[in-house]
Amino acid sequence: MDGGVSSNTPIASAVALGATRIVVLPTGMSCALEAPPRNMAALALHVLSLLSMRQLDRDVRIYGAQARITIVPPLCPLAISALDFSQTKALIARTARQTGNWIARGGLERTGPLHVPLAHHDHR
DSSP states (O other): OOTHHHHSSOHHHHHHTTOSEEEEOOOOOOTTOSSOOOSHHHHHHHHHHHHHHHHHHHHHHHHTTTSEEEEOOOOSSOOSOTTOOTTHHHHHHHHHHHHHHHHHTTGGGOOSOOOOOSOOSOOO
16 A cells, blocks of 8 residues: 555645645546446545545645645546546646646645535536
8 A cells, every 4th residue: 555545635745844835736526427336446546536635625724734734626527437438638638727727726725625625416
């Protein structure tokens, strides 16, 4: 297992090492799937993504007073499974546009949790 399972965004480690400014680029999660993942690998990855985002929110709440933590918003809504690489080029382009717009609107000055839903019930 890689370290992402125990600490996908090691904010606690960064603060312990003296970081006062942290910028997190989270992987996000498939928040707008049409149906739950059907095979075990896809389900396991989906659950790990949900846990990682919950851990990120918790760490921002715990360590936000000790360091300026900015989280770059992941793609949302995202209706593609983490195992589906057929959309990689389009997702990279969408992410570049979204992040560029976020930076232009002062995103790097924001701190705190993302406040994004873990699932969308009507994403059309």
